[in-house]
Amino acid sequence: MEEKTATPSNFIRDIIDEDLRTNKHNQKVHTRFPPEPNGYLHIGHAKSICLNFGIARDYNGLCNLRFDDTNPEKEEVEYVESIEEDVRWLGFDWDNRMFYASDYFQQLYDFAVKLIKDGKAYIDSSTADELKEHRGTITESGKESPYRNRSVEENLELFLAMKDGKFEDGTHTLRAKIDMSSPNMLLRDPVIYRIKKADHHRTGDKWCIYPMYDYAHPLSDWIEGITHSICTLEFEVHRPLYDWFLEALNLENRPQQIEFARLNLSYTIMSKRKLLELVQEGYVSGWDDPRMPTISGLRRRGYTPESIRNFADRIGVAKRDALTDVVLLEYSLREDLNKHAPRTMAVLNPLKVIITNYPNDKTEEMEAVNNPEDISMGKRKLSFSKEIYIEQDDFQEVPHKKFHRLSPGNEVRLKYAYIIKCENVIKDEKGNITELHCTYDPETRSGGSSMKKVKGTIHWVSAKQAIKAEARLYDRLFTVEDPSADPEKDFKEFINPDSLKIITDCLIEPELAMAKPGDKFQFERLGYFCVDPLSTEKLLVFNRTVTLRDSWAKIEKK
């Protein structure tokens, strides 16, 4: 079993520690992850999932999965299913506690009736425009609705009629009677029910009135016995409202809302609306395009759940807005893949090499380790013969002064095989290099006793045995750190035109023919790659998950 470092503490855990000490919630810790099923989950949700489920795990508590489905016009079962899959894939489990806010529609309705009876809510028959007009502004107080003082009986009657479908969409709303002059505009008699004659993905046409978030959320939390209702910072201003409903209904054992800063990652966007735009307008191939910051995109790209959980622990939880550098995510990924991904040799851009002093028909079996970080992953055999392919980048006709690889008259080691020397550069009539003629030193077979040392070691594949494959090389989707930073500019202006490069004639070790979708490998010296789900027996397709760190690129730049 691998060592597991504990999740670092944070201000939310401090609050829970204090609540436990003062016995605020009778020693209970119960959280929830409440996505709206109107889009796919992304890495920002992963932060929240790790936070909520992680707290439940560490405090011996529970975490519910709850779909916040109070707006039938935007929500779909497709999203429900993807969300379930993604949370599970991340490694979390809700047992039998998968709920929907729509499960509580009847209770929520009954609570609303109680508010009306207590004179704390009323039916407003203003139009949306009138509502807006009466709301006032940030600096000026609002005006009370002419319907504000309807009798309890009239309100009850109207609310029932609303529920029974007697009115058209938008003609009436139920509003909480709070304070039209509050500096917090959310408290200026917020709408808590609206008429929407729309089919709901779960309740069908049973309801034609639907509760608003601010009303449904605290009550759903209360119904489920949530103790700590953790959400992102933009809901901070909603907290007085959250508390108001619990107070107005005189509910005991109230949950407590705590806000933290959502994740922003450099070179990407996290807005569901914008991600949807990328999908719908075809900038990416779908929600699971490997360039998307969605969980399904990251999964297809080759990210591991472990790496995402470690990332979540590493970035911590706080209240200040932050833009986390994506290299931190990539670090967590490489850290995990380095330990677990088997090594293999693959040549992305092949350059033929003929070893002129090697016997024509000879084939040798070379021994290679599958993972130097973990010898329990075993060894494999590599065929070596007279004709091989190396990476075009591993040869320079006029070498940079710090270039340690192959160049005319120079020696380099072929990993797990021999040291070779470049004797001749063969070109076509246009001057393109077509092949290299090299000689090998038979004394330098890998594992042998030769003391000969060379500066560079390169990867290769044997021409006869290698098989063809396609590689998809991904780069960041945007060219700037914060594509949404400039309100004057559309984020799509910053899409990286080179975010995907497809290479169709890579050569890989024959063993890889067995690879299955999702299998992950390190292509030695190149990076981590995984088999794409669209890969077929005929054509293996590899997604480049992430490159290896490249200190040569830095030297070359200087």
Add this chain to the structure above:
RNA sequence: UCUCGGGUCGUCUAAUGGCAGGACAGCGGCCUUUGGAGCCGUUAGUGGAGGUUCGAAUCCUCCCCUGAGAACCA
């Protein structure tokens, strides 16, 4: 402009009146049959001005910067 938040190395995050620490990135070195990994070392920060205190990132005052809030969205 009003209300509520938030400002600590380049980035993320600790320090809860008592040595400003960690991670990533960077830089330098060691090691290496992956220019990978690993190991060692190192650079770098409390938005500003006052005040309280033996002592302030932390408490107080003012200023500056920044985020959120005027959907029948969540």
